[in-house]
Amino acid sequence: MDASMIDPKIIVKAAAAIGAGLAIGLGAIGSGIGIGNATGKFLEGISRQPETEGKMRTWFMLGAVLCETVTLYAFVIAIMLVLK
Template sequence: MSLLADPSVILAAENAISGNIATVGYGLAVLGPGIGLGILIGKTVEGMARQPEVAGQLRTTMFIGVAFVEVLGLLGLITGFLFT
């Protein structure tokens, strides 16, 4: 009896994991911006606590940095859709 005619082999092939590696890639692409945002916002809050008089300048700079970091996450999402 050949392996192709064996019903257990056919059933195992049907239940195999299928999908695209791009979904895993997007999951990994989110890690970098997530860690970056945590560090960026944490350090900004720390700076505001140390010098409250420059809170406005720190907040403005933080939002510009957040925009750049978010672009990385969006690029990961777009790349995931382009290569699927």
């Protein structure tokens, strides 16, 4: 089949699907590493000074959530690409 016979819309859809997969997959790497680091340091901190756990937990949650936000942006981009 001649390449020019393929409907360009299909190519765009296929590219959007690949792009969506790449967006969410690559986007998740960063926040995975980030949350992992944050959890590790949090556990390190509370095992050294167990009495600070209450205060540290709040800031740990905040940090984890801010890491997560980046992936959520990627998720939104992925949805926009899939619904294209």
